[in-house]
Amino acid sequence: xxxxxxxxxxxxxxxxxxxxxxxxxxxxxxxxxxxxxxxxxxxxxxxxxxxxxxxxxxxxxxxxxxxxxxxxxxxxxxxxxxxxxxxxxxxxxxxxxxxxxxxxxxxxxxxxxxxxxxxxxxxxxxxxxxxxxxxxxxxxxxxxxxxxxxxxxxxxxxxxxxxxxxxxxxxxxxxxxxxxxxxxxxxxxxxxxxxxxxxxxxxxxxxxxxxxxxxxxxxxxxxxxxxxxxxxxxxxxxxxxxxxxxxxxxxxxxxxxxxxxxxxxxxxxxxxxxxxxxxxxxxxxxxxxxxxxxxxxxxxxxxxxxxxxxxxxxxxxxxxxxxxxxx
Amino acid sequence: xxxxxxxxxxxxxxxxxxxxxxxxxxxxxxxxxxxxxxxxxxxxxxxxxxxxxxxxxxxxxxxxxxxxxxxxxxxxxxxxxxxxxxxxxxxxxxxxxxxxxxxxxxxxxxxxxxxxxxxxxxxxxxxxxxxxxxxxxxxxxxxxxxxxxxxxxxxxxxxxxxxxxxxxxxxxxxxxxxxxxxxxxxxxxxxxxxxxxxxxxxxxxxxxxxxxxxxxxxxxxxxxxxxxxxxxxxxxxxxxxxxxxxxxxxxxxxxxxxxxxxxxxxxxxxxxxxxxxxxxxxxxxxxxxxxxxxxxxxxxxxxxxxxxxxxxxxxxxxxxxxxxxxx
Numbered sequence: 001x002x003x004x005x006x007x008x009x010x011x012x013x014x015x016x017x018x019x020x021x022x023x024x025x026x027x028x029x030x031x032x033x034x035x036x037x038x039x040x041x042x043x044x045x046x047x048x049x050x051x052x053x054x055x056x057x058x059x060x061x062x063x064x065x066x067x068x069x070x071x072x073x074x075x076x077x078x079x080x081x082x083x084x085x086x087x088x089x090x091x092x093x094x095x096x097x098x099x100x101x102x103x104x105x106x107x108x109x110x111x112x113x114x115x116x117x118x119x120x121x122x123x124x125x126x127x128x129x130x131x132x133x134x135x136x137x138x139x140x141x142x143x144x145x146x147x148x149x150x151x152x153x154x155x156x157x158x159x160x161x162x163x164x165x166x167x168x169x170x171x172x173x174x175x176x177x178x179x180x181x182x183x184x185x186x187x188x189x190x191x192x193x194x195x196x197x198x199x200x201x202x203x204x205x206x207x208x209x210x211x212x213x214x215x216x217x218x219x220x221x222x223x224x225x226x227x228x229x230x231x232x233x234x235x236x237x238x239x240x241x242x243x244x245x246x247x248x249x250x251x252x253x254x255x256x257x258x259x260x261x262x263x264x265x266x267x268x269x270x271x272x273x274x275x276x277x278x279x280x281x282x283x284x285x286x287x288x289x290x291x292x293x294x295x296x297x298x299x300x301x302x303x304x305x306x307x308x309x310x311x312x313x314x315x316x317x318x319x320x321x322x323x324x325x326x327x
Numbered sequence: 328x329x330x331x332x333x334x335x336x337x338x339x340x341x342x343x344x345x346x347x348x349x350x351x352x353x354x355x356x357x358x359x360x361x362x363x364x365x366x367x368x369x370x371x372x373x374x375x376x377x378x379x380x381x382x383x384x385x386x387x388x389x390x391x392x393x394x395x396x397x398x399x400x401x402x403x404x405x406x407x408x409x410x411x412x413x414x415x416x417x418x419x420x421x422x423x424x425x426x427x428x429x430x431x432x433x434x435x436x437x438x439x440x441x442x443x444x445x446x447x448x449x450x451x452x453x454x455x456x457x458x459x460x461x462x463x464x465x466x467x468x469x470x471x472x473x474x475x476x477x478x479x480x481x482x483x484x485x486x487x488x489x490x491x492x493x494x495x496x497x498x499x500x501x502x503x504x505x506x507x508x509x510x511x512x513x514x515x516x517x518x519x520x521x522x523x524x525x526x527x528x529x530x531x532x533x534x535x536x537x538x539x540x541x542x543x544x545x546x547x548x549x550x551x552x553x554x555x556x557x558x559x560x561x562x563x564x565x566x567x568x569x570x571x572x573x574x575x576x577x578x579x580x581x582x583x584x585x586x587x588x589x590x591x592x593x594x595x596x597x598x599x600x601x602x603x604x605x606x607x608x609x610x611x612x613x614x615x616x617x618x619x620x621x622x623x624x625x626x627x628x629x630x631x632x633x634x635x636x637x638x639x640x641x642x643x644x645x646x647x648x649x650x651x652x653x654x
Contacts, residue, residue, distance in 0.1 A: 152480070159589060160589065164588040170586060261490045
């Protein structure tokens with residue numbers, strides 16, 4: 001079994017670094033978790049990753065010779081061609097201008113690729129998850145930040161700067177609430193977690209009785225989960241919050257359908273757990289706002305890979321880069 | 328010279344059908360014009376085109392054996408892979424479900440390709456005009472309709488339905504004026520010719536004195552050209568109309584920059600003649616509304632090929648299809 005080929009995917013988050021061994025079918029054969037705080041410098045990360053890979057190889061009976069490469073998704077602005085981190089967010093120091101791919105290659109002695117975490121998840125969902133089998137698939141992640149990634153003609157499309165797919169900052173209104181980016185009217189300012197909680201606080205004050213009670217039971221700590229619970233329990237204000245969430249998301253996605261006419265839009269991220277609550281108004285809005293032919297041809301679906309999307313996507317990133325070199 | 332290779336591009340409009348001979352450098356060596364009314368059925372069009380090609384070949388000393396193919400841009404919904412017209416707009420009967428490419432190939436005895444006129448112009452501007460040398464270029468045409476075409480990774484991107492690039496119907500506002508498509512808030516409802524004239528009529532009533540005088544001199548027939556003349560003559564209301572035009576266009580294009588981070592956006596169509604009047608507010612808006620890195624990397628430029636863009640793009644369409652077959 002020593003000759004078996006395997007690939008490592010790494011999901012570099014603000015709290016944890018998840019490392020997984022991925023086989024050619026996109027299955028995660030084994031996983032390890034490192035603390036981001038303990039690996040908060042590039043060299044500590046390279047060292048910790050090297051050790052984790054050794055341990056995983058031992059556990060799974062694999063040899064380092066069979067390792068095709070390691071692909072890392074990290075939160076921030078990254079030049080994937082040069083494997084260069086411009087800056088990371090939620091990571092101490094931000095790693096400005098760190099040539100991370102080269103650094104990792106020296107330590108791990110295998111090809112390494114680095115890209116923005118949302119792009120990597122988009123790639124994983126496209127290849128092995130809810131976007132599987134399509135040529136053109138748009139991924140959007142819903143959470144504190146609202147991000148996206150585009151697969152076009154079977155390739156991740158990054159634009160000239162690597163920043164393509166910023167669906168969260170497409171404006172859906174000439175004014176609207178202020179976004180974390182400083183602008184007004186961004187989709188994220190309508191459907192990001194902060195907006196959701198703000199709407200819910202307002203609703204709790206103005207009639208959302210079940211929601212208000214649930215919030216009190218949680219010592220005033222309102223969460224998206226509580227808004228979902230309240231809606232499921234019949235709280236009209238909470239139901240309306242999710243309806244409006246679906247409508248606002250639908251306005252942005254209708255613009256994406258106008259521009260790209262994709263086969264599929266995959267919706268992931270923590271907030272996508274509320275799918276049954278916002279999907280009806282989302283679908284209605286897209287059918288109303290996009291043209292009939294591209295709207296009918298575009299399937300809107302939930303992401304499938306869950307917490308492992310980043311690991312799986314990391315492996316796909318390695319294969320994508322190797323294919324590019326082979327061309 | 329009989330062996331020389333040449334390609335025909337056809338710009339099929341509601342009034343005229345322009346036929347041109349295009350060489351490998353994108354130069355139009357000769358042109359002919361047919362009346363659309365006299366060639367308003369597929370067979371009359373095929374016959375007229377065949378004769379026009381013969382005459383052009385005679386005039387230019389070319390042989391039909393050297394003809395690589397003919398590429399047609401027509402206004403409507405077209406399945407480019409099958410060369411099938413779903414329907415044409417502004418053409419009698421609309422040619423529903425006409426297999427136009429096959430019909431033309433039978434008559435012309437050379438490969439024929441058909442696509443939407445805006446896509447064809449986008450292709451021409453990308454290959455030989457203002458998008459030249461880029462991998463990713465977005466084209467937008469400004470006029471009665473506001474349309475677009477996307478070149479991604481050096482290929483026209485049509486999406487799954489052939490309808491990608493509908494920039495004119497991306498919404499920039501939750502409400503806003505009613506669009507010709509029946510929806511509200513579309514870019515076209517803000518910057519299409521009808522919106523421009525409506526704004527100008529309002530301005531003429533509310534203080535645009537130069538504009539009002541010019542309009543009277545033209546027997547009340549207001550045109551975009553007159554609004555430009557009034558602005559150039561210092562009419563503050565007319566100046567403001569173009570500033571707002573640039574801002575509204577900038578809001579939509581900032582969304583395009585967020586999503587695609589293209590290298591270039593090429594602005595064409597009749598209304599683009601007012602470029603000096605709306606470009607400053609357009610640029611300001613994009614810099615404000617898009618992120619700095621992709622905004623700086625995206626050059627917004629005027630189209631270069633003018634009235635010949637459709638003919639030149641038609642030839643590029645032929646070459647694109649032949650490359651696809653060769654692959």
